[in-house]
Amino acid sequence: MNTAAQWFTGPNRRRGWIAMLVVAVLVGVAAIVWADRSPRRSPQAAPVVGGKFRIEPTLGSAPTPRWTVRAADLSIEPGAVLLSAPHSLNAYHGNGTPMDAGTTIVAATAVPDSSGDGVWQPVGAVRLHGLDPDTGKPHWTIDVGALAGCAEQVFQGLLSCWDTHRVLIVDSATGTVLTDHSTDFEVEQVDARDGVVTVAGRTADSQTAVFTRGTVSDIAASWRKTFPTVVPGEPVVPVLSAPNYFRYGRYDNIRICDLRTGEPLFTGPVGYVFDGGMIASQVIDRSGTAGKVALLGRDGHRITEVANAGFLLEWYPVATASPLPIMTGESAYERTTGRVLWTNPEIGIDDTAGRSTAIEGVVRDTVIIRSLDGTTLSGLDLTDGQRIWQRPSPFEHATKFTRYDGITDATHLILTDGVTVQAIDGIDGTPVWSMLLPPSGDPRVRSQVRAMGGRMVTVTAHDFTGYAAA
Numbered sequence: 001m002n003t004a005a006q007w008f009t010g011p012n013r014r015r016g017w018i019a020m021l022v023v024a025v026l027v028g029v030a031a032i033v034w035a036d037r038s039p040r041r042s043p044q045a046a047p048v049v050g051g052k053f054r055i056e057p058t059l060g061s062a063p064t065p066r067w068t069v070r071a072a073d074l075s076i077e078p079g080a081v082l083l084s085a086p087h088s089l090n091a092y093h094g095n096g097t098p099m100d101a102g103t104t105i106v107a108a109t110a111v112p113d114s115s116g117d118g119v120w121q122p123v124g125a126v127r128l129h130g131l132d133p134d135t136g137k138p139h140w141t142i143d144v145g146a147l148a149g150c151a152e153q154v155f156q157g158l159l160s161c162w163d164t165h166r167v168l169i170v171d172s173a174t175g176t177v178l179t180d181h182s183t184d185f186e187v188e189q190v191d192a193r194d195g196v197v198t199v200a201g202r203t204a205d206s207q208t209a210v211f212t213r214g215t216v217s218d219i220a221a222s223w224r225k226t227f228p229t230v231v232p233g234e235p236v237v238p239v240l241s242a243p244n245y246f247r248y249g250r251y252d253n254i255r256i257c258d259l260r261t262g263e264p265l266f267t268g269p270v271g272y273v274f275d276g277g278m279i280a281s282q283v284i285d286r287s288g289t290a291g292k293v294a295l296l297g298r299d300g301h302r303i304t305e306v307a308n309a310g311f312l313l314e315w316y317p318v319a320t321a322s323p324l325p326i327m328t329g330e331s332a333y334e335r336t337t338g339r340v341l342w343t344n345p346e347i348g349i350d351d352t353a354g355r356s357t358a359i360e361g362v363v364r365d366t367v368i369i370r371s372l373d374g375t376t377l378s379g380l381d382l383t384d385g386q387r388i389w390q391r392p393s394p395f396e397h398a399t400k401f402t403r404y405d406g407i408t409d410a411t412h413l414i415l416t417d418g419v420t421v422q423a424i425d426g427i428d429g430t431p432v433w434s435m436l437l438p439p440s441g442d443p444r445v446r447s448q449v450r451a452m453g454g455r456m457v458t459v460t461a462h463d464f465t466g467y468a469a470a
Contacts, residue, residue: 046321053317056454063467067136083108086150095461101172133453140175155193206235209248241273266300272312276335289354303338310355319410342385363426391429394422418446
């Protein structure tokens with residue numbers, strides 16, 4: 001009788017059945033763990049509670065182009081060009097982009113003052129155009145004169161724009177100018193939301209920061225405050241971090257103040273202010289890498305050090321069914337308390353230039369990350385950071401140097417490398433559809449995919465195209 005036969009006979013029989021039972025239990029446990037980590041299929045998806053770079057229609061197949069807009073479609077002025085809204089409205093850089101205003105797409109046109117190759121050409125008076133996202137047709141056009149830029153985000157449909165000594169607020173739905181206010185200081189930034197207008201600027205010698213808080217009709221109705229530079233002789237850099245803070249200073253000497261009261265809170269090496277009110281300090285290493293990062297409370301007290309810190313950035317598409325944590329370094333932190341929720345080093349990439357984020361987007365409860373070499377994409381569970389899927393990149397020639405623009409429809413992550421668009425299912429990473437991007441028309445500028453007016457829009461150097469679900 002061989003050893004195996006002996007195991008199940010005589011005095012060893014009981015021991016054998018126990019061994020089989022243990023194996024069966026272990027297999028069952030393994031099956032349960034695998035099921036927990038396998039892609040989740042919910043019969044009814046939870047509603048999206050927040051997001052950015054998000055479009056409304058679900059694109060289950062490649063969308064179709066519905067309309068294309070060029071400068072000549074908006075302006076009859078000879079030589080008019082599309083400007084890069086919202087930031088570069090005082091010069092032409094050889095390409096133009098529209099901006100998202102919620103239910104409206106806003107484009108800007110102007111005529112360059114001189115001929116050139118578009119490296120940097122000052123422009124004349126600016127015209128703003130509010131476009132229908134479904135048709136690309138303008139609802140309104142207004143002449144706004146000289147303008148430096150507008151705020152990136154639009155709240156309650158209010159365009160917050162400015163020039164050197166000017167605050168301009170426009171209703172994006174109608175094109176109505178709600179305020180056009182001259183200032184005695186140089187305006188650097190404007191924010192309008194929830195009926196409150198805040199303005200950041202500085203004096204002509206750059207030695208004093210100026211901040212105001214008020215209403216659309218009176219920008220200083222609540223208060224106006226001035227603050228000398230933190231380091232004498234050093235230019236002051238005023239920044240709004242609405243709705244909670246404003247700040248000024250440079251490098252390690254940045255003063256954080258309460259945006260509601262105007263009162264100073266603390267001074268330190270502030271590197272980033274997150275939605276929700278959490279503040280991050282960052283001391284850049286002499287080598288140029290990310291250095292040390294810590295999360296701070298509103299009074300500057302240290303809540304936690306960020307392990308294996310990277311450069312701070314939250315510039316990726318999001319459509320979440322649960323509150324989005326701060327994901328930086330190796331961990332996810334609760335957005336208002338700084339409490340560590342989970343740790344997974346894969347959310348960052350260690351490269352020669354320093355650690356940076358690996359996150360490409362968040363689709364409901366899946367955090368989608370890329371590998372260092374760019375050849376794979378993985379999905380992590382937003383609630384515990386565990387990997388639930390990993391797939392080869394859908395981009396044929398993806399490398400560590402490939403950079404993506406992205407949007408989401410709350411079901412798919414839609415990415416482009418400047419040549420093709422690839423849509424992947426957020427739940428299991430399955431490639432769903434792909435399409436070629438319109439060529440840029442300028443070798444210096446890559447084509448992009450944007451979320452505009454709740455629709456997918458592709459942007460080239462000289463036009464932009466709106467898409468509809470197939």
